[in-house]
Amino acid sequence: MLQTQQVRLVPCAEKHVALLAELGASTFEEAFSQTHPAKDLQQYIQETYQLEAIKGNLKKSNVQYAVAYFDFQDAGYVKLIKDSNIDGLIGKALELEKIYVRSQFKGKKVGAALMQYVINEAVKNGYSWLSLGVWQENKTAIAFYEKFGFKTISTRKFKLGQTECDDFIMVKDLRN
Template sequence: MRALALVSDATFLETFAGMISGEALVAHCAAKHAPDHLAGLLAKGARAWLAEIDRAPIGYALLTRPELDAAQDGDIELKKIYLLSRFHGSGIAAALFDAVLCGAQSHRRLLLGVKDDNHRAIAFYTKQGFRQIATRRFDVGGTLYDDVVLARDLDRN
């Protein structure tokens, strides 16, 4: 659990430092990336995949029951998928995403929220077949930010 928490913190900070206030980032990581919090999600049925190189965590994905207002029966949420930027373009994010798709195969749609100005992530998700279905406000350490909510229909064969 420690490796998952560590890479959760590292990738979130790397992605959003300079875009989101430092105070909000630290508060969010302390609350949402702590080993106990992640263990609680897994105990409630969430699934996690950890990408490692030489046993060092470099990325992860987290699939949970949806907490999005746009969710419908049969949906599942890709809560997190992050990779240290040094490994962008390596195919590791695509491999993590493929693992998520396998884990979500019994569901109707895969949903996720992404910060509205995270253009790299939005481009990745669009390439993976997602489309925007809604917007939401997302709390990061007590500060609200705008997200777009994306969905991808899943083949349940």
């Protein structure tokens, strides 16, 4: 457990299924409802954040979630994928698959606490890299990642509902 002044990080177990489903769906909708068609969002949310999907993910040995509590209220979360494969990188990469903070908690260092937790986990477990994919138009998130030392190394396609989006692949070097 990592605790900053007001933010507490809790690694997730099965008892967090309902929270992760609600937190995942509502933060995804908040992040993309202004920029993506409602139909695509609904399809993605239905596929990704239903209870059974989260339950299945929690059972996978290569998946890890953690929730951030700000003043005892659930405020954001991360989803990590262990041992992800990134072309051209030498050494193990931990994928930061999702990092989301509820709107009312943005700007209160919840994202920073989540990112610090992820960096600590990666270093503790001998990873050389953190990796992630981010929609190329998500300037807020890209600025946040750059602040933490991530650099763009390539691109990929990401399917959101029926729409193909262009993502950047960004990595953070943890070797020094």
